[in-house]
Amino acid sequence: MDVRYEAPQTLEAAVALLAGATAPAKILAGGTDVIVQMETDLIEPSLLVDIKKIPELRQITAENGGFRIGAAVPGMELMAHKALNKAWPGVLDGVKLIGSIQVRGRASIGGNLCNGSPAADSVPPLIAAGAIARIIGLKGTREVPVEQIPTGPGKTSLAKDEIIVSFFLPARPPHSGDAYQRFTPRTEMDIAVVGVGVNLTLDNGGTCTAARVALGAVAPTVLLVKECADALIGTKVDNAALEKLAAAASAACRPIDDKRGTKEYRIKIAGVLAKRTALAALEVARKN
Amino acid sequence: MAKKYHITTTVNGDEYEYLCEAQQTLLDVLRDELQLAGTKEGCATGDCGACTVTVDGTMVCACLVLAVETDGAKVDTIEGMANGNELHPLQRSFLELNGSQCGICTPGILIAARELLKRNPDPTETEIRYWLAGNLCRCTGYDKIIRSVQAAAKEMRGA
Ligand SMILES: Cc1cc2nc3c(=O)[nH]c(=O)nc-3n(C[C@@H](O)[C@@H](O)[C@H](O)COP(=O)(O)OP(=O)(O)OC[C@H]3O[C@@H](n4cnc5c(N)ncnc54)[C@H](O)[C@@H]3O)c2cc1C
Ligand code: FES
Numbered sequence A: 001m002d003v004r005y006e007a008p009q010t011l012e013a014a015v016a017l018l019a020g021a022t023a024p025a026k027i028l029a030g031g032t033d034v035i036v037q038m039e040t041d042l043i044e045p046s047l048l049v050d051i052k053k054i055p056e057l058r059q060i061t062a063e064n065g066g067f068r069i070g071a072a073v074p075g076m077e078l079m080a081h082k083a084l085n086k087a088w089p090g091v092l093d094g095v096k097l098i099g100s101i102q103v104r105g106r107a108s109i110g111g112n113l114c115n116g117s118p119a120a121d122s123v124p125p126l127i128a129a130g131a132i133a134r135i136i137g138l139k140g141t142r143e144v145p146v147e148q149i150p151t152g153p154g155k156t157s158l159a160k161d162e163i164i165v166s167f168f169l170p171a172r173p174p175h176s177g178d179a180y181q182r183f184t185p186r187t188e189m190d191i192a193v194v195g196v197g198v199n200l201t202l203d204n205g206g207t208c209t210a211a212r213v214a215l216g217a218v219a220p221t222v223l224l225v226k227e228c229a230d231a232l233i234g235t236k237v238d239n240a241a242l243e244k245l246a247a248a249a250s251a252a253c254r255p256i257d258d259k260r261g262t263k264e265y266r267i268k269i270a271g272v273l274a275k276r277t278a279l280a281a282l283e284v285a286r287k288n
Numbered sequence B: 001m002a003k004k005y006h007i008t009t010t011v012n013g014d015e016y017e018y019l020c021e022a023q024q025t026l027l028d029v030l031r032d033e034l035q036l037a038g039t040k041e042g043c044a045t046g047d048c049g050a051c052t053v054t055v056d057g058t059m060v061c062a063c064l065v066l067a068v069e070t071d072g073a074k075v076d077t078i079e080g081m082a083n084g085n086e087l088h089p090l091q092r093s094f095l096e097l098n099g100s101q102c103g104i105c106t107p108g109i110l111i112a113a114r115e116l117l118k119r120n121p122d123p124t125e126t127e128i129r130y131w132l133a134g135n136l137c138r139c140t141g142y143d144k145i146i147r148s149v150q151a152a153a154k155e156m157r158g159a
């Protein structure tokens, strides 16, 4: 195996390398999926394009009252960013669950998304947050909602010359909160059986005016479930609304059977976990 | 002939120059090229933490870093932990309190524990357990590791 390694300093140079590749090329961010896949012979790239030296991919900046997060910023740096933690605790809940401290020293949310695992922990909260990915390629730049990027296990809607540069998280209206919870047999270092991201906003009277709910690990891609959001909007997130939410979450599941759980189990857990996560998001929203 | 990359890396304060291929991991290079075999390989897939080192101050699994990525970087491994013949307090407490049995996990755990104590000199048992969640041990059952870290932390605080 003869692998070429390039670490371009600019987006243009990175896109040119990917576009010009005549053999399989792979973008390298933190490498916590790529290097494992190379080591276990799942992939045999002949070109690795390391994007970590490109400034736009490594910055967290304030923008229009929200945040722009470089796609290759490692998890530990996201966790150390106080303002981001305060505004989007649910997104950070997802990041904190990725592997160990050693893994999060390298793992990025761009990689977590583009690896295409339906169980990727940062993806449901990003989708619930309404995050928009900025993508650059030969044809220029496009802005795409995160839910439109995964298309199946290990697959994305990106063209071979395209790179996710950053994610935009919008400004928060008052009384907003988000949360992510996953269900695993162990507390650390495990893969989600079900993961739920909930993001909601209340009015001054405590009625839910906006909500987004995303489910992970229950279908070939992470799902944004409108019926779950509809169960919450217009309610005070009371027991009746939570029961409707749980039913909608269970109904949306199209899971597989595997060693971590059967279909029936995942469908049941999805409903239970959706309720718990909504209550966690509600608690945050009431404090903001 | 596979393409070779010329890499310059500072390891434990000493500058090393070597040639490597793009797919070689930092763990392979440390052990096989630089003869620094203190860093252990348990799994080569990021699961066990035996290969824990720091790169520019960040704790990582050396099996999940390519050597080419560390050109110009500062790497710290277990070989740099003792000060000459004087063991680090963590190394001493692991010896005294049997925090190490077969020893495969020990270098990674010592590096991880040192990074914890740099950031948090007085961690609770729960904080130690969470911090070390990425370091697996098949021998000790972890309790002796926790006691060893607590004893070293106490000594380092001068308590
Ligand atoms: C021991 C261990 C435990 C783990 N536990 C968890 C867990 O609990 N939950 C979880 O969700 N994940 C877990 N993971 C996987 C997680 O670390 C990865 O999914 C990580 O987030 C990927 O990010 P990376 O920067 O390492 O990406 P890389 O491995 O560098 O890349 C991943 C994929 O995305 C592509 N890519 C990367 N960046 C971009 C970009 N900007 N634009 C376009 N494509 C890009 C790459 O080409 C590759 O296909 C674990 C991994 C390990 C090794
Ligand atoms: S050898 Fe690197 S984590 Fe196991």
Ligand code: FES
Pocket: B099, B100, B101, B102, B103, B104, B105, B106, B136, B137, B138, B139, B140
């Ligand atoms: S002492 Fe043997 S693995 Fe920890």
